[in-house]
Amino acid sequence: MKASLCEQLDIRGLRYNVRHWGSADAPAVFFLHGWMDTSATFQFLVDALAHDWHVIAPDWRGYGASEWLGRPYWFPDYYGDLDALLAHYSPDRPARLVGHSMGAAISSAYSGVRPDRVAQLVMMDFLGLTATAEDDAPAQLAGWLDNLRKEQPLRGYADHDAFARRLQLANPRLTGAKAAFLARHVSRTLPDGQVTMAGDPWHKVPSPVRYQAGDVMAAWRGIKAPVLMMLADKGYVAERFADAPAEIERRLACFADMRRVTITDSGHNLQHDQPEQVAAAIEAFLARD
Template sequence: MDRERSHFVQLNGLRFHYLTWGASSAPLLICLHGLRSYGRTFAGLAEMLADRFHVLALDQRGRGETEWDPEQNYFATNYADDLGALIDHLGVEKAHLLGHSMGGINALTYALDHAQRFASLILEDSGPEAADGDSAGIGRILNELRTTPLSFDGYDAARAFWRSIRPNVTEEAIASRVANSMKEVDGKVVWRHDQLGIGKCRIEQAETRPNPDLWPAVEKLACPTLVLRGANSDYLDPARVERMCAVNPLVTAKEIEGAGHYVHDDNPVDFNAAVAEFLDCVEASGKSKD
């Protein structure tokens, strides 16, 4: 098992945290988590890929060990600017990108002007309009943001809350969420992420400030792109996936059985296998052209 390494860097006025696995000389894969998640959610995938990829999992602004934004700017354009600043800091021309849900939206937002920086793109249950529609998944997420408690009396209560809103994820995923998204302060268990600020911006986004139009980003993609949809997803509908594949011939799609919106937490075995197969094929194709 490759040793997880922790890093901090100043980007866009905030202190960011990210984790890496694998040799820095290997092809780079940057992983972007979802709305209320954290970089370490991709640890299982990273450990599997670390023998041949340099995997970097970012705690996006306001999450994990990254600073909260005092101005509460938690919108797609801010996240995309952070991604660009990170890529510039790393000094790489191109990177493989993987984004779950909000992370995929952020990657596509960055691709509107910087699609040439992607060696490949993996969208985990994410795509244009997915965060701005009227799907059951959007309603579920917004309801969670409006009703989530800001604190709990203990870790048992926090664990029970996570299980109540994520009934299908593995026990390992619940343990990871409790350990990485929560902390104890003054006898209460509270969120590591900026629950109030993130919720405010997400609700505002749904009501008055939608994401940029990301269909042009899909059209601009000049790299192999894989959409991994949870077969039971309430968030990304099959018609949208079909349109993404039709808009750009470089986009392909695969459904992961036994998974909903949280694909890598619902069925990590099949998710990890699909990501590894795709990345290995992209790298093998690139080397055959050299």
């Protein structure tokens, strides 16, 4: 496996952990992980890259070794965090962004409102959430208020082996070796010795504000950078819009300059399931310096 190094820095008043692979003078590309995940999720993908890249992969706030709030998160803070990260690592030139799931949500909206800061964008198995109804808004706000009065417990597993088995249960495509690696690198060990996913449980509290697909699509229309849309044939996009293929096309039409690639025999975590396919598609798309 290719070795990574981590550094800690202050991002908007929080301690951020940022993982690096490759030489610092190689072409830089930012890898942005998804919900309830960490930067280490990209290890298999980095190992499959044929060329030398400087991969810069933060743990988002509340994940991995970055600082956890222990209270509700406000999604727009991720746009601010990305803006600050790019100002730190790529202040003078537009950046290459590769986002998986939530990482694609953050990077794609950001690319639309800061189009001059992004050179190329790769979106991995994300095309927005399903639409919500106005009538859902009161219950969503009430649920958020109810959660403020509760503790948000961490789910623990007896040891890393037990956590690895749970990961394989969720994704049967994971080999034993990959599950064992992830169990140790996307987890935290609790004081009692149990192992838990390295994500603040407050992330699991739904937002008090309902998802507005139209707002997200409006941001996508502002993207100037070329976009690689990478969809897994058995991923969340395929499942979420299984009965609405026209909605997939409507959302894809928001991107002015887009290339679409399907990753075969893959679930949502395509960086685990088919890292070789994903790496080949990314390197065929990204321009080197």
